[in-house]
Amino acid sequence: GRVLVTGANGYIAVWIVKSLLDAGFAVRGTVRAESKATYLRKLFQSFGDKFDVVVVPDMTKEDAFAEHVKDVDAIAHTASPFHMNAVDPDEIIGPAVAGTLSVLKAAHVHGAAVQRVVVLSSTAALFRTTTEPVVLDESAWNEQAIAEVKEKGRDAPAVAKYRASKTLAERAAWDWYEEKKKTGAVGWDLVTLNPPFVYGPILHECARPEELNQSMRDWYHMIVEGKIDNETLVNGGAMYVDVRDIAQAHTLALLKPDAGDNRFIISAGPYKWQEFATAAHKFSEKLPAGVSSFDPSKATHLLQYDNSKGIKILGLKYRSIDEVTKDSLEDFKTRGWI
Ligand code: NDP
Numbered sequence: 377g378r379v380l381v382t383g384a385n386g387y388i389a390v391w392i393v394k395s396l397l398d399a400g401f402a403v404r405g406t407v408r409a410e411s412k413a414t415y416l417r418k419l420f421q422s423f424g425d426k427f428d429v430v431v432v433p434d435m436t437k438e439d440a441f442a443e444h445v446k447d448v449d450a451i452a453h454t455a456s457p458f459h460m461n462a463v464d465p466d467e468i469i470g471p472a473v474a475g476t477l478s479v480l481k482a483a484h485v486h487g488a489a490v491q492r493v494v495v496l497s498s499t500a501a502l503f504r505t506t507t508e509p510v511v512l513d514e515s516a517w518n519e520q521a522i523a524e525v526k527e528k529g530r531d532a533p534a535v536a537k538y539r540a541s542k543t544l545a546e547r548a549a550w551d552w553y554e555e556k557k558k559t560g561a562v563g564w565d566l567v568t569l570n571p572p573f574v575y576g577p578i579l580h581e582c583a584r585p586e587e588l589n590q591s592m593r594d595w596y597h598m599i600v601e602g603k604i605d606n607e608t609l610v611n612g613g614a615m616y617v618d619v620r621d622i623a624q625a626h627t628l629a630l631l632k633p634d635a636g637d638n639r640f641i642i643s644a645g646p647y648k649w650q651e652f653a654t655a656a657h658k659f660s661e662k663l664p665a666g667v668s669s670f671d672p673s674k675a676t677h678l679l680q681y682d683n684s685k686g687i688k689i690l691g692l693k694y695r696s697i698d699e700v701t702k703d704s705l706e707d708f709k710t711r712g713w714i
Contacts, residue, residue: 377491378402379630380441380448382479383455384429385412387589388496388571390580391623392452393420393427399627402426404444406455408433415581436474441482449489450564452626453479454496456545458590460534465525465541472541473548480552483564490564492636494629496622497546499572499615499641499681500539506678513682514570514639518543546570546639565636567629571622572615572643572681575652576700577707585713595704598649599656600714602664609666613648615681618695628690640686644694646677655701660714663705 379396383389384405396403397420405427407413413429420427430444435455445451455475462468476495483490502516521539525532532540546568553566575595582588585596598604604612625642629635653666686692708714 377449377630378404378447380404380406380445380451382406382432382435382441382451382453382475385416385580386454387578387580387592388574388619388622389452389454390416390419391576391619392454392626394579395620395623395627396452396630397423397427399631401627401630403428404448405429406432406435406441406444408435412581419579435478436471437478439482439486440478442486445482445487445490447489448487449491450630451479451483451487451490451493452496452630453493456496457541458538460538460590462534462537463530465529465532465537468537469525469541469544472545476545476549477552480549480566484556484562487564492564492567492630494567494569494626495546495549496626497549497568497570497639498539498542499570499643500542501546501570502543502641502681503539503679509676509678509680511680511682512641514641514685517547550639567635567637568639569622569625569629570639570641570643571617571625573617574619574622575616575704576619576695577703578619585708592704595652596708596713599652599701600663600705600708602666604649604653604666606667609650609653610648610670610675613646613651613675613677615643615646615679616697616700617642617644618700621692621694625686625690625692628692632690634689638685638689640690641681641683642686642692643681643683644696645683646680647697648672648675651697652701655698656705658698659702660705660709663714 524536525540556562650670656663657665
């Protein structure tokens, strides 16, 4: 079958394209400009006509995807703004929601062969801040971020605007899909994948560390450049997943019939930054050791995610902090960034 991957030049998306091609799928990637297609065509040259790229300048436009979904069997939608620069919340919420709905509508109206649509959401869509230990599963929604943006508008923190964009986009997808399903008129099913922070080696076009995507830029600053204080090293952290594992989750979500109509948390587990620092120093002695007395078994993680559904239904296995770190550092060394 052929899979349409939106935003195919992104950090995660390039790994998704690779995973799908390696699994035998044909892939059509969308990018916003022709200049972003050249690198991809070269990268996946060996797959011949199993890989093609189309330019969709504005995914929110009516019928933006119409011509590109006619001969595809599935869609993986990843294109969505991920940055901390939005002033007006709608700068980020607008394209996230409209892009997602545009993809679903195209599948519905023009995608006669489409069997499944996978939307790359985020744990941002189910996250909440907490002062008590809590384990969130796929029933959770980030009402906090929506409320904060509604209340504070432009003055809301950038991260709240991003989280609200992911929550509202994913909710729009489920609402639209459930509504259409009631009328019995959808020829495909929906899957959403919710990863936390995604780290790991890069495969997309990126000339300099400053141009890295949001999550790997943070990782590079803290772990390679050591721009992190001791307090953040031992107490700061979140949940992570290796970029190759979230890519593989997309392929598995298409291969497993039971995956349909599900939301999946795709998280390897919690971390404190010191765990990445410890691993980095082990693999590359010139990198900062941080607080070497830190004992990860004594760390507390108030917020955790239950990843059991994805392990059970998708059969996904997760890479460790050591694997993420070792392979990222090797990649950066090859690029001369370390
Ligand atoms: P990148 O910034 O590398 O990729 C983002 C992709 O989305 C690019 O292809 C970009 O195109 C496209 N895009 C951004 N804004 C728009 C827009 N307004 N219209 C059309 N396309 C747009 O980031 P990631 O690979 O990390 O992110 C991909 C997805 O994964 C996003 O949906 C993000 O929310 C999600 N995610 C990422 C996590 C992470 O830690 N990295 C964690 C959880 C979820 P262009 O290059 O032209 O700007």
